Amino acid sequence: MKRFVIITVGKTHSGKTTFARTLEQKLHNSVVIDQDNHAEFINTYYKNLRPKRGPNTIKYAVTQTIVNHAVNQTDFHLILCNSNRARQGRLHLHNYFQDQGFTRILVHFNLPDHVLKERVAKSQRSTNVFRNASSFVEVLMKQQADSQHADMAAPAENEADHFFVIQNSDEVENVIQNIVSIVQSI
Numbered sequence: 387m388k389r390f391v392i393i394t395v396g397k398t399h400s401g402k403t404t405f406a407r408t409l410e411q412k413l414h415n416s417v418v419i420d421q422d423n424h425a426e427f428i429n430t431y432y433k434n435l436r437p438k439r440g441p442n443t444i445k446y447a448v449t450q451t452i453v454n455h456a457v458n459q460t461d462f463h464l465i466l467c468n469s470n471r472a473r474q475g476r477l478h479l480h481n482y483f484q485d486q487g488f489t490r491i492l493v494h495f496n497l498p499d500h501v502l503k504e505r506v507a508k509s510q511r512s513t514n515v516f517r518n519a520s521s522f523v524e525v526l527m528k529q530q531a532d533s534q535h536a537d538m539a540a541p542a543e544n545e546a547d548h549f550f551v552i553q554n555s556d557e558v559e560n561v562i563q564n565i566v567s568i569v570q571s572i
Contacts, residue, residue: 389463390464390488390565391463391466391479391491392463393470393476393491393493393546394469395492395541396471397469397502397526398469399505400552401497401558402467402468403420404558405467405493408558412566413566415461417460417465418465419449421468425517428442429516429517432444436517453466457488471532471538472538476492476545480545490548491549492541494552495552496553497552503523506521506523506525507523548565550565
């Protein structure tokens with residue numbers, strides 16, 4: 387069986403989690419791997435193990451363990467629900483899943499910042515996923531500033547076998563339908 391990995395890319399509150407959960411409902415034999423769940427688990431039970439500065443290596447290790455298990459012990463299609471904004475990280479994922487024989491689908495959530503600001507202002511999401519931030523407003527502001535760095539450049543079409551861009555919420559259902567069609571056609 388040909389397996390697919392769907393990788394989401396986007397800023398906070400751009401719709402990645404909602405998209406992933408909806409896609410999981412419509413794409414048979416799939417599983418969402420959401421790094422926010424791993425962060426919340428670590429922050430709840432293993433807060434003292436988090437690095438004081440730098441990358442959250444324990445979160446990445448938990449995620450990689452879950453991904454490796456899903457790749458090697460199941461036949462699921464994977465839906466990676468992370469921000470995946472750093473080009474180096476996406477390249478690593480690209481190479482890893484290519485080596486594992488997966489067909490890669492990249493979905494870039496490129497909603498306007500004013501829409502994200504509105505969503506963040508109304509957010510009811512738990513902040514227990516944070517390590518260094520106090521609010522989603524702060525996260526969005528950092529992500530906006532980080533967008534100026536070369537490694538945070540928007541993903542390109544050549545980063546995956548299939549590439550979609552979502553610029554407004556009205557496009558989500560169409561992208562989901564296209565992905566399901568691609569998977570079912572193999």
